[in-house]
Amino acid sequence: MKTIEINKEKCVRCGLCISDCLTSCIEFDKDNFPYMKNEENCISCEHCMTICPTGALSFNHKNPDESEPVNYYDILSLIKSRRSIRQYKDEEISAETFDKLKSMLSYVPTGCNAHSLHFSIVETKSAMDVIRNKVNENVLKALSYKALSPIADKFEKYKKGFEEGKDIIFRGAPHMIVASSSIKAPCALEDPVIALSYLELYAQHLGLGTCWCGFAEMCLKFFPEICDMLEIPSGYKPVYVMLLGIPAVKYQRTPQPEPFKFAEIKEIHQKDSCFFCKAKRLVTNFIR
Numbered sequence: 001m002k003t004i005e006i007n008k009e010k011c012v013r014c015g016l017c018i019s020d021c022l023t024s025c026i027e028f029d030k031d032n033f034p035y036m037k038n039e040e041n042c043i044s045c046e047h048c049m050t051i052c053p054t055g056a057l058s059f060n061h062k063n064p065d066e067s068e069p070v071n072y073y074d075i076l077s078l079i080k081s082r083r084s085i086r087q088y089k090d091e092e093i094s095a096e097t098f099d100k101l102k103s104m105l106s107y108v109p110t111g112c113n114a115h116s117l118h119f120s121i122v123e124t125k126s127a128m129d130v131i132r133n134k135v136n137e138n139v140l141k142a143l144s145y146k147a148l149s150p151i152a153d154k155f156e157k158y159k160k161g162f163e164e165g166k167d168i169i170f171r172g173a174p175h176m177i178v179a180s181s182s183i184k185a186p187c188a189l190e191d192p193v194i195a196l197s198y199l200e201l202y203a204q205h206l207g208l209g210t211c212w213c214g215f216a217e218m219c220l221k222f223f224p225e226i227c228d229m230l231e232i233p234s235g236y237k238p239v240y241v242m243l244l245g246i247p248a249v250k251y252q253r254t255p256q257p258e259p260f261k262f263a264e265i266k267e268i269h270q271k272d273s274c275f276f277c278k279a280k281r282l283v284t285n286f287i288r
């Protein structure tokens, strides 16, 4: 059950919780207070609670006053304050800032120190628009002519948005970074993701906004001409995409996510697993 509760004395009815909701779960009620309309779409990201300027919104009974203030300077606070940004200013990032990001990237760890990464950095809005338009055009074609193409299947539920010209994939971001790795690299799938994780934190420390973009990653795989536009060298595989820009939104507090599962191992309890248990474990280990 996903709920939001509004403190009507504090709520200024600005609608930031509504405009920042990834899955459009929240709407205004008849008195212009936000309410949870589509609970089933909610992914518990808590953007609604963390963006509220007055601390009027509680997600799942969590008290917004128990969140920490946003802080992009101390490392732990930065990790807690990091958010996916989906609303960007119509401005480009400066060349000096790009230089800072690029020089940081040389320090990221790679498996066996292979260092065989390639970054395609879309540094201008005009170049980004060419890619945005081409990808959106291809998705629209796939949606209208090739109902059976795997990409059409993935985007079917956003069809209306694409037809209305909404930037479902790139969220109006003025830049993006695509991390690719040599197919010969020992950790070809891990290295780019590690690099982008470092980049995300450093970028947010510098006041930038980022968003991992699985949708764009999918499109790169299906539309090889986009890889050419991004100058991805042959023998390199695009692994992940990060959107980048100057945020048009400001978060006030950190989320209060549910903890993961931990095995707190202080001593080893040896068990003799049966053949079937071992086989099941092996299958699980090698799935995907």
Ligand SMILES: Cc1cc2nc3c(=O)[nH]c(=O)nc-3n(C[C@H](O)[C@H](O)[C@H](O)COP(=O)(O)O)c2cc1C
Pocket: 022, 043, 045, 082, 083, 084, 085, 086, 211, 212, 213, 214, 215, 216
């Ligand atoms: C691997 C990965 C792929 C993602 N792909 C997308 C995407 O295609 N579009 C998008 O808007 N957000 C995407 N996200 C962002 C997640 O939706 C986001 O991390 C989640 O909602 C939690 O919000 P937060 O990052 O602000 O804490 C992606 C995140 C990850 C880690």
